[in-house]
Amino acid sequence: MQFQWYPGHMTKAKRQMQEDIKLIDLVIELVDARIPLASRNPDIDELGKNKARLILMNKSDLSDAGRNREWSDFFREKGYYVVCLDARSKAGMKDVTNVVMEACKEKIERDRKRGIKNRPVRAMVVGIPNVGKSTFINSYAGKACVKTGNKPGVTKGKQWIRLNKNVELLDTPGILWPKFEDQRVGLYLALIGAIKDEILNIDELSLELIKILLSDYPTVLKERYGVEEDAEPPVILGQIAENRKCISKGGELDYSKAAALLIDEFRSGKLGQITLERPKIQDGSAE
């Protein structure tokens, strides 16, 4: 499957982020817990070097709890702080506060040794489109937080949200572009809905999803749609069309309708909590 990509405006976004990152101490990076590696751009490691790093595995209401643990260990081993999160329901938000404070302690201690007092730790949120950056900022900062005005000099043109006496958050998130190192990454991003559906072949995408489910979550399709679990993916798609009455005007089975239904039900969590990527297979390529 081929994916088209138009990185034109990304150069501008990256330049902006390079500027913003100079102002902060802590990078709060959101990834999608269903595809923790494919939903990050490893360039952030270079951009955010010498900064404290927190990875939030967001949308963990949709991902597999067992794999969340595996991925958390994977990232922690690499030196990141990690929290699993559902930014919409605010589950995990308390952990974020605790971890941010932990990261702050290190910074405050460093400042103290250098004789700098009362300088708040500054953080910014980064992540690929649609990963939940705005939802997170709204949930985390809440309405109670005071937005500080533009400050001359260092923070010119920037709005900071004061979270507490020690922490300020840049109110605009940095947008990272996903990195299409291989077609698999494109496939995963397409499956979670991070790429516009208009440029995708939904039929092909659904067959790829069926393959992944048959291999990693073998009972899911049978339980939801009553299909045969040992059939080939196109046959299974036909059975979904049949069982869900996806029929074209001419009275034939409508495979595209069934494909769209399957993808939609996967994205909205109706198939259960599913993680598409596995840390063991990916290990090594995450460097």
Ligand SMILES: Nc1nc2c(ncn2[C@@H]2O[C@H](COP(=O)(O)OP(=O)(O)OP(=O)(O)O)[C@@H](O)[C@H]2O)c(=O)[nH]1
């Ligand atoms: N299920 C679920 N949905 C979430 C979660 N967090 C955000 N969403 C949804 O994901 C969609 C995208 O969220 P946004 O906060 O707009 O994402 P963003 O990263 O700011 O997106 P861009 O503005 O495109 O960069 C919205 O429909 C949110 O409601 C979560 O933890 N779980």
